[in-house]
Amino acid sequence: MDDLAFITAVAAGMVRSGTPVLLAAVGECLTERSGILNLGMEGIMLAGALTAVIVSYLTGNIFFAIIAALAIGALIGLLHAFLCLYFHVNQVATGIAVTILLSGITAFCGIDYVGKSIHSISAYKVPWLSELPFFGSVFFNQDILVYLSYAIVPLTYFLINGTRFGLSLKAVGEEPRAAAAAGVSVFRTRCIATALGAMLAALGGAYLSLVYAQGWTENITAGRGWIAVGLVMFASWNPWKAVLGAYLFGLAISLQLRLQAAGADVSPYLLGMAPYLLVILVLAVSKLRQKKIPAAGPTALSIPYLPQV
């Protein structure tokens, strides 16, 4: 394997390994911008992964599997939003409860689906684009969910920064009282943002089960939902930077596995740590560089909103 082939393989692996985290991180960006902290991402990814497997197994249709995963994501997102907005419960506690609950539920409901053969997603070469040197095989010789993620990121950015809804979203995330006075429904805006964010996380979960595992395994996410939540902070709540972070995480995974496959004599423990180490390092460095600017997070993030008071 020559150097270019190796680099291409590492980069293509980066895109695949990064995509599930990317989807969840972009979703969390959107949710947090509305002032809701959703720590349930890990659980929602699990739910999305299992739902996709069940529907793919029962119907044999990938499209239905993806729709079902999105639907279950929306449903759980709404549940989290409802708990946070209607009962004003602590968002950290609710999010963690959602994750713990869903890891239990998916483990239980998934028992019958372990080892079942399902219709999985295979790579699809984009005509013309996949012929491009290097970029073609890295970005356009992937599967449809990866291509979908290419569309989701700019769309999310546009939704936040280019639409009326985005304006309301940022308003309720910064000053919910002022937004409410201006006639924006804090409840509705936050519900939509949380549901959309959770849908993306569920899609990330579906990626793990439909593309990678091609089936269900208990705790299939192995912590990727938590990585996504952490990345949002590193990304300063900007979806583009979240993409960067997610691909960085993917790069570290892809590189360490391929270095091993190429026979590099580096401690396996060190290589296994690399993805997490890299994320922490970049997080720290990016924060150092931002020292002069005050924390960029949405002002009302995770603060319960009580309109009557």
Add this chain to the structure above:
Amino acid sequence: MGFSLVLFLFLCLTLGAARAEAPLKIGFITTGPVNDLGWNYAHEQGRLFLQKTLGGQVETTVMESVPESAEAERVLEKMIAKGNKLIFTTSYGYLEPASRVAKRHPDVVIMQCQRSVPASWKNMGTYFANQYELMYVTGFVAGKMTKSAKLGYVSAHPVPVLINCINSFALGAKAANPKVKVQVVWTNSWSDPALEAEASKGLIESGVDVVVGQANALPVVKTAEKIGAYAIGCNADFAKLAPKAWLVGSRFNWGPLYVKMAKAVQDHTWKPGNYFYETKDGYYVLSDFGTSVPAKIRTEAIALKSKIEQGKLMVFAGPLKDREGKERVSAGKKASQQQIDNMEWFVPGVEGALPKK
């Protein structure tokens, strides 16, 4: 008075007879779901075999996904309260909780699945079977089938019980084709399908044409099927899930052992101790061959297996050097059980990092 005494005796007798005929209650606890197509699946197949073979004489139950903590102790107590007289604790991590529970309940037998433990139990024992020997046979099949002479091995953690399997696999592969190299990739996780799949993809891209999945083989086998490489697995038979890729695998066959243990407990002939079984005992077996393996190679592989069973072939026989050239087993000798249980070195031909001491 006399009548009630007779009635009392009669009741005692009938109840006593009923007790003697009551089925032996046998419990199992596993760390994960029993249809994981891996470790727990093998134990569950054993339980089902036991129930089917002994029928009404036994009543078996399984508790899945029991954490290896104080929670295990609670679950074991509950099982005993429900009348289980024989309990199989099927993971290394249950050793401590199981020992504590066994001490409190001398009338219950607990069998812990793991390598021998130096302990003086009265009502507890360990059981395990030799895994690495048959990896020599699967390695031989891989060595015969490979065209690139590069084999990939996706493994979980660099621990002796996995390292001796890799070494045995490599020795078998080299017996078939001396030019073969075995490339190891550690995922540092017992189960992370995305990592295992990506690792397999990376190996196949680098020129490997046979991949081995060890701890969690399913993603490895499925990736091979998708890309078009051969696969070898452990713990379950994947011939149906990957008809093109599947070559052969090896797996536990706990069923007959569980029947033997249950009978021993019923007959009161069971004795505490460490039960370690060799390949010839048949509790670790070869799985079915895939359709792509030619009959000639199958025959040769089965012949190798019989040689191992008859003790004519020692996998770790001297002279054996590690890949740094240091002599580990001298000529005419064989590796001791302690050496095999603590193996932290690779034989020549295995590539991949090992943590340094």
